[in-house]
Amino acid sequence: MTETERVVINGLQGGFPICERPFLEAAEKLGLGEEELIGVIEGLLDQGLLSRFGPLYHAERLGGALSLAAMKVPEAEFDAIAERVNAFPEVAHNYARDHALNMWFVLATETVERHRAVLREIEAATGLNVYDMPKITEYFVGLHFVV
Amino acid sequence: MATVNDPREDPRLARLLEAIQSGLPLTPRPYAELGERVGLSEGEVVDTVSRWVREGLIKRLGVVVRHRPLGYRANAMVVWDVPDDRVGDIGRRMSAHEFVTLCYRRPRRGEDWPYNLFCMIHGRDRHSVNAQIELLAEACGLTDTPRAVLFSSRCFKQRGARYLAEVPSGDTRSGRMRPA
Structure with missing residues (x-):
């Protein structure tokens, strides 16, 4: 796992922004670029480390x-x-x-x-x-x- | 738009719930794309999802990890038989420990199952999980309380639970999801 992947997993287990450009806002908090964050999440899904990127329902x-x-x-x-x-x-x-x-x-x-x-x-x-x-x-x- | 809290009362909201349950679109404006799929504006999707988070219908939004491939290979369900009048206090104290990933009060089931407080501990190996259980028992005053530790030996099925049946919509594309 790369350092960036680690940052994303540890920093995004909740609290994903709900606004026009959520990946941009989340990326800035993690010190990443918008496209970079999207790419990291795609990679984590491809590796099977995430079951999904999205909501956990009650x-x-x-x-x-x-x-x-x-x-x-x-x-x-x-x-x-x-x-x-x-x-x-x-x-x-x-x-x-x-x-x-x-x-x-x-x-x-x-x-x-x-x-x-x-x-x-x-x-x-x-x-x-x-x-x-x-x-x-x-x-x-x-x-x-x-x- | 009409503020309807219950997705079952508004087919567009039901479609939105269905559309996001397998994952958000990985594009710069995911809420706009979701809106296009279900017939809502980006602003309506933002408002609705915000309300679902605020009201607790969505517990959290972000990465949903699969713990085993991340190295959390030991998974213990630890169950305790605590006095019913203290279960709330103990449960809250227990759940404050960082390594406790779930904590529930559940019904006892006769002699076969006298336990009423359940917690889940995910750790890298059984040795470290056992050490955490001892620590937990000490911290919660439960060293003499009957308990059982049920490690999982095999996982047969793991998938994200899906709560809504398919809702008819013009576009059934869903977000990205990996089969578990």
């Missing part, structure tokens, strides 16, 4: 539901179950974790009703109980990955 305020769910999956069936779970477009990420509850995934749905329906559908597709753990309160963190 799902619940959009009327959607976002929940963390877990299952106890027999080790021998893990890959087959993961495939069935991941086939649902509402499953945003899925991690194997070392615990009796060993599969953890995030469900993002447009409505609370759809959330409940997807939980039932996943249980039907896998034959396993889904432990649904929607957030009750979020404690603010300044998500910031320093590189």
Whole structure:
């Protein structure tokens, strides 16, 4: 990673300006040129270091539901179950974790009703109980990955 | 333009939300380009996106990093069984630590899952994450509190969540996005 890329990642995890020339304004704060900043962001996307350049939504305020769910999956069936779970477009990420509850995934749905329906559908597709753990309160963190 | 807060009540705003959710156009005047796509002026897009940020519908705007390729390879979900009447205080204290990247109160789920406070720690390796967990337990007075540390061993699927279904529009070009 170049020094300029480092500056952009550390300096632009939020607060991108909303004005006519936002790249120009952001670039000036970072000590870069407008075209240079655009080029660096393109490069970071091409390298797969960013998933995107843009907004991080607050799902619940959009009327959607976002929940963390877990299952106890027999080790021998893990890959087959993961495939069935991941086939649902509402499953945003899925991690194997070392615990009796060993599969953890995030469900993002447009409505609370759809959330409940997807939980039932996943249980039907896998034959396993889904432990649904929607957030009750979020404690603010300044998500910031320093590189 | 009419000030409509809910994108679902105005198809142009719904299209705008859809247009930016995969990324902003990488051009000098991205809001003008977005406006052209969805039928709004540059000023209307600027006003609308500003309001979404102010009202918290957009939590932040900028680079959305993929932590693994950036060297954050150890990812632990640390869960604690703290008294319900103290969870708010403890959660706020916990989330103030720089290495805590997410912190939530969630429901307990019976004997299988007695934990009600979840935090996520992303670190370069398990050794450093374990050290951070000890530090966190000390700082929050939780050294004797039941906890579990769940490192992720594999990631099967990671993508930016998409919250809105496709909205019909004259132009379905979206911003740049890398498939995860």
